[in-house]
Amino acid sequence: MYKINDNYLKLPGSYLFSTIGKKVAAYSAEHPEKEIIRLGIGDVTQPLAPAIIEALHKAVDEMGHAETFHGYAPDLGYEFLRKAIAEHDFQARGADIQADEIFVSDGAKCDAGNIQEIFSTDNKIAVCDPVYPVYVDTNVMAGRTGTYDPKTETWSDVIYMPCTAENGFAPELPKETPDLIYLCFPNNPTGSTITKAQLQEWVDYANQVGAVIIYDAAYEAYISEPDVPHTIYECEGARTCAIELRSFSKNAGFTGVRLGCTVIPKDLKCGEVSLHALWARRHGTKYNGAPYIVQRAGEAVYSPEGQAQLKAQVAYYMNNAKTILEGLKSAGYTVSGGVNAPYIWLKTPEGMDSWAFFDYLLENAGVVGTPGSGFGPSGEGYFRLTAFGSYENTVAALERIQKL
Numbered sequence: 001m002y003k004i005n006d007n008y009l010k011l012p013g014s015y016l017f018s019t020i021g022k023k024v025a026a027y028s029a030e031h032p033e034k035e036i037i038r039l040g041i042g043d044v045t046q047p048l049a050p051a052i053i054e055a056l057h058k059a060v061d062e063m064g065h066a067e068t069f070h071g072y073a074p075d076l077g078y079e080f081l082r083k084a085i086a087e088h089d090f091q092a093r094g095a096d097i098q099a100d101e102i103f104v105s106d107g108a109k110c111d112a113g114n115i116q117e118i119f120s121t122d123n124k125i126a127v128c129d130p131v132y133p134v135y136v137d138t139n140v141m142a143g144r145t146g147t148y149d150p151k152t153e154t155w156s157d158v159i160y161m162p163c164t165a166e167n168g169f170a171p172e173l174p175k176e177t178p179d180l181i182y183l184c185f186p187n188n189p190t191g192s193t194i195t196k197a198q199l200q201e202w203v204d205y206a207n208q209v210g211a212v213i214i215y216d217a218a219y220e221a222y223i224s225e226p227d228v229p230h231t232i233y234e235c236e237g238a239r240t241c242a243i244e245l246r247s248f249s250k251n252a253g254f255t256g257v258r259l260g261c262t263v264i265p266k267d268l269k270c271g272e273v274s275l276h277a278l279w280a281r282r283h284g285t286k287y288n289g290a291p292y293i294v295q296r297a298g299e300a301v302y303s304p305e306g307q308a309q310l311k312a313q314v315a316y317y318m319n320n321a322k323t324i325l326e327g328l329k330s331a332g333y334t335v336s337g338g339v340n341a342p343y344i345w346l347k348t349p350e351g352m353d354s355w356a357f358f359d360y361l362l363e364n365a366g367v368v369g370t371p372g373s374g375f376g377p378s379g380e381g382y383f384r385l386t387a388f389g390s391y392e393n394t395v396a397a398l399e400r401i402q403k404l
Helices: 006-010 016-030 050-063 079-093 108-118 134-142 196-209 275-285 292-301 304-330 354-365 391-402
Strands: 102-105 125-129 158-162 180-184 212-216 242-247 260-263 335-337 343-347 382-386
Touching: 006 134, 016 354, 050 292, 050 304, 079 102, 079 260, 079 292, 102 108, 102 275, 108 134, 108 212, 108 242, 108 260, 108 275, 125 134, 180 196, 196 212, 292 304, 304 335, 304 343, 304 391, 354 382, 354 391
Parallel strands: 125 158, 125 180, 180 212, 212 242
Antiparallel strands: 102 260, 242 260, 335 343, 343 382
């Protein structure tokens, strides 16, 4: 008789955004006349830039001719894209990352979940609290997190690093030594960032204790302040302790196209074992790369036209963020984020937990956000709103909230 992976049974409830989807569907069924404005899931809404569409069309035409047809992509991804990523996202910022240290994939979410496979289940993870739930959930599935306490909503073998108003929603170095450290900046969900000097402290700490930092830079395109690093490899010593995840979803609108990459420097080793080599072996066996057509579209992101168009789209979303941030402040809410990230972190009204506030907004304003408790125990009492909607819907949602 076959057996299942019991670790999956440890996962409490359903995935955060599945629960939100069910609640919204139930409300829509009961109130079909109500127009719902969605400021919850972090999905972009602006169409792909013309330079990207042009590249897609050209690549599709190539696939229709034998002499320009492409089958399976190389394990690491096509060199034309890896070279563009290395030059524009790293070397232009003074970071020593080469094209052959970049692994192209179908998205940062998959890589965030899969990267833990190359590490022993004996490793202890440390996560920001609150943070993107995929980090913890995939380690639960691997059997690395111990037992779950429903009262505290924490796992016994996970080191939680609280990110609260008191510390500016930025974690402090953990008192207990971790093996794997997940950092996400700009942060999802709080929108917080840390300076290069603060990130250097984490790099120095990881090298000192022999830990690996898994650094999620999915939102780096939204950074506006000069002292906030765009990549962990701007820090000295990061090549020997850090893996970086990057995404084309938030900066280029590829949520429906799927493209991302993971950077593992060749200097990153566990004893004599190269993590770069391990991930390359994993890529070759469990391929999750992107098609030629998509990788050509990714290359177009780095063209002058692509860069200009994408900067305009980022500015569009950040104008939405500014509108929400200032509007909620004027309405008396306590808010943060929205400066270096397309997320606004809202403190819920007194006496109302994050799911109660979700229901309150949905039922009384027809606005959907994301309960902070879904991102970790320290997210209780907070709520995430996204700037990824249209400007018109953003203004309409804000007006509805202000009337409550």
